[in-house]
Amino acid sequence: MTMVRQHYAAGVPDEIELPTAPLPDLLTRAVADFPNRHAIDFIGQKTSYAELGELVQKTASMLTLAGVKRGDVVAAILPNCTQHVALAYATWSIGAILAEHNPLAPAKELVAQIENHGGTVVVGWEKTLTDLADLLPGKTIMAVNLTAALPKRSQMLLKLPIKAARAQRNKMRGRVPAHVYSFEKMVASAPSSFVAEGPDIHDVAVYLHTGGTTGSPKAVCLTHFNIMSNYEQVAAWLCELKRGDETIGSVLPFFHAFGMVLSLVLSVGLAATQDILPSFDPDMLIAANKRHPITFFGGVPPMYDRLIAAFDGPNPFTKLRYSVSGAMPLDPELAKRWEEATDSLLIEGYGMTEGSPVIAGSPVSADRRPSTLGLPFPSVEVRVVDPENIDNDVAEGEIGELLVRGPNVFIGYLNQPEETAQTLIDGEWLRTGDLVTWDDGFLVMADRRKELIINSGFNVYPSQVEEAVRSMPGIRDVAVVGMPDGTRGEAVVAALVLEPGATIDLENVRKWTQDKLSHYSMPRSIAIMDELPRSQLGKVMRRSVRDQLQDLELQAGVWKQKLSATGDDLRERATELRDRIEAGMERSTPSEPETDTTPDEESAQEK
Template sequence: MRGTVPWESVVGHAPLRASHPRPATDDLAIIQYTSGTTGTPKGASLTHRNLLANAAQAQAWVPSITRGDGCVVYAVLPMFHAYGLTLCLTFAMSMGARLVLFPKFDPDLVLEVTKKRPATFLPLVPPIADRLLAAATAKGVSLAGTEIAISGAMALPHELVVPFEKATGGYLVEGYGLSECSPVLMANPVAGNRVPGTVGLPLPGTECRVVDPDEPTADVAPGQPGELVVRGPQVFGGYYGKPEETEAVFADGWFRTGDIVTIDDAGFVRIVDRIKELIITGGFNVAPTEVEGALRQHPDVVDAAVVGLPSDHSGEEVVAAIVVDPGKDVDVEAIREFARGILTPYKVPRRIFVVDELPKSLIGKVLRRQVKERLVALTSGS
């Protein structure tokens, strides 16, 4: 690629002079792209301070972990994802830990490594915990010695926590964050006082409020649902090259997460709903608009609406409702195959339903919430 510097020329270069400028803490470190509700990628500008702060916050949350080679971090998550970037790479480096890199999540490969050196710290998503536990049980491999597993990106079922902790003898706790926040904002305590069904408490140095989504500077009554707004050293300063989008997600210096939550008297946060219409499947974000655009490219599809429906295995599954040309005898599996030729595999709808029409607003916008309600009713008996 033009402009690329060969690695060999870098390692063969003379050492940098002491006077050579070094990055400052508030310099841009990475641009972490995240899909918005429109499906248009936005680059979250994260500084060295943001990333270092989040690693330090994670360290403070797990004080029982020993620094150095005795700390073993398993990297089973992709590092292009903010979750894997911080909790696998940056956290491990800040701890001086032994980082075990996996090319992808392969339960058999993870079990082979576990036999030799169990994980001290294992960031994962619920489907990974489920598959790892099932494989260990089937092969008779012990998971004992896995000290702390932290789950993020999607809701953690309590019925998975109990057998996983019994098998490992350690903890499996849920956390919460966003790419714009480097990404971790809160987590359940790694202790007996964690609260299942919640995403825990704010990390050190993190402030949060619950506000009226229509008046984001006004707090709601204690215990009532509202939009979560946050600020802290891990929160980004804005989207790269998008000042208007940046302004829209801040209110008086507080970052608007777009998530509706409640906070109990002890400070534990529970996610109630999402303002944003992103679908989270297997820990990855799927923008409905992108999938709808792919489906509409099919010559027999007149219109499409894509929503996320609850799944026992992946948090949510991508489901589509489509309107087709009148009189057409449509094969939905053929349409799925068509979409597979355009989309990344995890974005392809698991199920497609043919409907007569889609609910729309007065200005013609598809009402995805109503589509979701209808599909839930349609599938409740299946």
Template sequence: MERTSCPDFNEWNVGKDWLRSYPSEVPHRLTYSRETVPEMLKSTVDAFPHHGAISYLGVRITYQQLWTDVTRFADALVRMGLCPGDAVCIMLPNCPQAVIAFYGILHAGAVVVMANPLYVERELQYQLQDSGAKIIVALDQLQERVMGAIEKTKIEQVIFTGAHDYLTTAQSPACSSTSPVIGDTRLHRWLDVLGAEREKVDFSSRRTDDVALIQYTGGTTGTPKGVMLTHGNINANTQQIRAWFYRFEPGKERVLCVLPFFHVYGLTMGMHLGVAIGAELILLPRFDSDRILEIIAKERPTMFPGTPTMYIALINHPKVRQYNLSSIKGCISGAAGLPVEVQQRFEELTGGRVVEGYGLTEASPVTHCIPLWHKRKAGSIGLPLPDTEAKIVDPETAAVIAGGEVGELVVKGPQVMKGYWNRPDETSAVLRDGWLFTGDLAYMDEDGFFHIVGRKKDIIIAGGYNIYPREVEEVLFEHPGIQEAVVVGVPDPYRGETVKAYIVRKAGIDVSVAEIEQFCRSNLASYKVPRAIEFRTALPKTLSGKILRRQLLEEEKEVAAKNIKNS
């Protein structure tokens, strides 16, 4: 197998203070295979053909069975007229069909476009139009929405599937398929597609620099952009994470996959990493704390990538101590800052380790992580992964800033995207000489650990002072009566902006506004103390568990507009 060598040259190490804090087991640089993403899967199939690949609602699929269905699906796509480089959209929750479709599309030489099953018709139509997708694989329950969205797009074929397609009648007696519209030749059932008579098809030869995935960003700061991730990007990030988690043993791990695969974090940390080490993927369509605790106790996963909101829900579950969670070896937390209290409590309950990582869609996504079995620093996102460079620059001039000072985090590495789909101007704005400008404000400490203090766009400027939301949120999480908290800047006629905190209380604890204000005054400079506090039963989140800070800001704007209108 052809490989590309990245020797540990001394000159590459110069100026990278974080390497001094590296675990001795993790190399500074890696040697990468030239495998495409489906070839990564095939290597695992060859090594562990009879090992479990997927566990889903009681059904188990081996790696050999998975590969058989992947090749059948690829064959079917080619027979449908799919050509190398064409785009195929997947609109599914975590289920076997999502895994099969992803690798099958790539095996056929095409490009994957992941869509959130919660998208409304308008959102889906935009993504299909922008990507130029030719085929869509969707949940049968979404038939009406999908059929409405594909008008004015290039979609030629639609494949519908449901949970019943991998469950026996006894396991899911209530499942029933939504039949395609009679007479519409564009529509197909999943099992019909997989079961069709096979033909000898010549599969396209793809290279590592070919685009494998067009992953759309959330669009919180404008129209969603399609991030082009190549086979090489995905391969590199998977191998970087694998090297970082060096104690995970090939063929012996089980990954709890509740992070949605339509989000790049769940895709890489759950599916790709799991496949790369021959782990069994325990698939769950959505997060439910009751169900998660039952699954951990019964299925005994060893890895659990998640988000702080997931870990918070579990440690505050009233019956958490009734479940055996000791199978958990390690977890990586992403999408938001991991409060120290949450980390400590989760580790106490499981006996495993949970560390914070950092990444963004444009980097496949992981660039930094705290060592799982080595020196850790509370509140840090950790160290750059092997072959990953990072620096802090002035947000305005891009000049490098001295260690310890806050500036914009920029990164470079083999996992960084090829660019934005059909958006050269926006690509050049964030990709400069190979450096990806993240938009996140951070600093590097004396040991080379990086610390995120907020987004450039989220920074609160009150009375001329810069206030970083994460700093205030960390203090709020230390209060024993607070389960979740998020801080935003709201307009203030005197200070320009002021700090507002949205808080979810812990069950059974009646904490007051005055008590929280006093707690903050004891732990923060006066200008950082929230001047407004709103209690809520829940905070708005994405399916991956990320709190929608922008939605709260939009709500504030609407309230302000109504007040002005009524005044």
């Protein structure tokens, strides 16, 4: 790995010292060393590390009184908030397992996940539990009131009998059935101390729900050792960050691996102050930055684009030194704009839930390379292999599947031994399902193996086609998928979102790409869409695009609504078209900046 290590930033070791203490040790040390430092700023409500430690103690005491013991599962269905941080560390302190869930996921999906892990205690956001609580018989259910974590003045304003206050209160709160307990009242009445066995470092700490490397839903089992190892790896990579001196912008969802490690783990390990928001809102983040200037920020590319657009005058992030981008490729032009706008470094990381999650990243130096996966982290071994015969490594420059081994690699999927065996080779090598190449020590993504398009025996990489099509004038966004095409295997389809007023047909697209792509990679058909389905982190979900196309039919190279022979269906479609046109007109009307403090309900699906 000499080729890789030569690009490491100064001070980054080749190997980490393997952890010996479980996750609660991070908070214990932060409380001891920095008791008066602000741990959390939640929309203006400040909580010191000493106060957070006391809240965790009382929450842990409450959980033990509820019957939770080592190895039991506590389900968290929460947006980012102070209660979420306390629940996580309280659960870990008593040796229980934290099962994270998306609070905006469909009730049916949440029920299936909870039935899979068997948790008997469920702590959820009131609005989620409104429809969910009655579907979980026999569970001890506690509702979190988001407004309870706000400053007293904000709580009083929300109680005012005026329309604006009532609307905001309704966005944050929900009605729950009578058998649901108040989380805040349960914690307040609990003793300040507890007796519990506590975790071993090799105990499972978290269940995170993901599509995994094969796309089917599953729960990833991460141990304290896995997550603490990744903490040590990330801290070593970001060696310029100083414990007790940093403020971190925490807007990525905690139920996602990226947000969990950044906010619940790294921030606490660094004894940093967290500016926590329940969802990403540029104006609210800029306001939080005025209270506690952010020095380090983690986000996804669309967040950086929206933040730049929200700057009203000079750069508000004057203390920012480093940012990290993940979950999807980072456009070098966007990286350049962010660095110039904030006078800071933006690096790119690569990971997956099964890697706890960070596996590689660009160096925090002038050698950073946006749009690459970066360099394998300390103590991470990688191989690039023939996907059809993983015993054979491919030559440098050739495309192969990425295999990863290290202390941060997960131990398996919950209750899915066959899936585990397919993904975790020999119990240690993680098959990522990502197709990559080596380029002078840097890993470069070609595509997801499961999204590879086979056209007449040729491999077509959707990301490469998307890059070529996206540069075409008039196209705002694109997703490329494969659709069944008889003996050819799959045809390349480009789903396009156009700029307002743009008109583009298949011939235009093929002419634009003819000198950028091989003939077999050029789109054979297109679909015009209002928007592309995206995950909670903003990543385009190609599988959902493909599902939408299955409801359409191909007409002269364009995927359109299926023609109907009945007058009723035609009238219904005309009505739907009229509604869509009117909705589009409404969207084009200027509106006030969004200030919702609840998660974006249009981004409810997970990665």
